[in-house]
Amino acid sequence: MSKVRVLVGTRKGAFVLTSDGKREQWDVSGPHFAGWEMYHLKGSPADPNRLYASQSSGWSGQVIQRSNDGGKTWETVGNKFTYDGVPGTHQWYDGTPHPWEFKRVWHLEPSLTDPDTVYAGVEDAALFLSKDGGQNWEELSGLRGHGSGPRWQPGAGGMCLHTIILDPSDSSRIFIAISAAGAFRTDDAGKTWKPINQGLRSQYIPDPTAEVGHCVHHIAMHPSRPGVLFMQKHWDVLRTENAGDLWQEVSGNLPTDFGFAIDVHAHEPDTIYVVPIKSDSEHFPLEGKLRVYRSRTGGNEWEPLTKGLPQSNCYVNVLRDAMAVDSLDKCGVYFGTTGGQVYASPDAGETWAPIVRDLPAVLSVEVQTLS
């Protein structure tokens, strides 16, 4: 019988939530790495028991953990993230040059085919690659070397590379996103990169249609259709049909198109989910009502999903990496909040229930569907 494993990163540790295919009863394991910020945990598609976790703190910096048994036990691996060559400068918040400084790993993306190969998106923004299970890390410096790096600047959360999407149909193609630089694509396995921000419009930057400088919050793709991407930008939800060459806004009837998380149904490539957040200064749901919005048409037409979610006095946020789906039938949808709840829907969003209610603030949620 199928099982589901939900990997939850929080401000004060990691949790592993497991259930059978019914997704009604959950076992909660944790906190792992209690007291540390766990920005992200993710399992290898090639070996589901191989997990990687990003552990960090203001006191002790970055640690990378690896598990070979699905999160029961962990071992530290390499944590040396050294920029290639002279790192140079990016823009600081006030527009002045600021030296590139490594702060933390925001996102770990294991290879689709090799458990020992894993990518790391870091702050200050760069992409690193390990081919030995996380022991050694090498920067794919063609990204920072693209030439626009001196114009990148941090978002409120820092200048982070937070999204890494591997194209299942083309091992040389990778998409990444940086706050606040935008989205980039490589078609040669990371040697060279191009910004893919045409069609984005950001009123809060001097040139609203600039090549770089957009605060892309998250991107999602359905593996059966890797040329179609969905983006939750700072404001605006967008879609591209051509691997990012041109984006079109699909915010449609959303009550607000600010938000962080976005994901795609496991079996319906045009069904997408977002959690609208009131605004960039008020990081909580409109009217205190926690609503997931679903579009079954690839955007523009959205419906609120509320059954089982708090519809009054709810002022939590859902961060960019804190939504995921399983691949069971019906598709399960999961998200975590800064209030410490992890909600699950076993029926593609029709109904919701909390798996846990009182964790530390949730930073990331990933889901593994296990046979």
Next chain:
Amino acid sequence: MIRVVLPAPLRTLAHVDGEVQLQVAGPVTHRTVLDALEAKYPMLAGTIRDHTTQQRRPWLRFFACQEDLSHESPDAPLPEAVATGAEPYLVVGAIAGG
């Protein structure tokens, strides 16, 4: 034998309880003590000193014999009491959290 007291999160990371004891050949300095610590506990590399710059991480301090030694040269000799093991070398995390 050099005695080192680590903050609790680093003791957990290194899977140790209480003080750590280290053998240091040659001069006893911040650098040689921390090099020996990282050699014995590789998971601590990068958590006390930045990997690239080898600078003390800003939210950590070094104390011994009731003195703050955080701002001394990495190659300055530590007090004789640390070198003989009479006093521990303390790695202390800044108090934060409100």
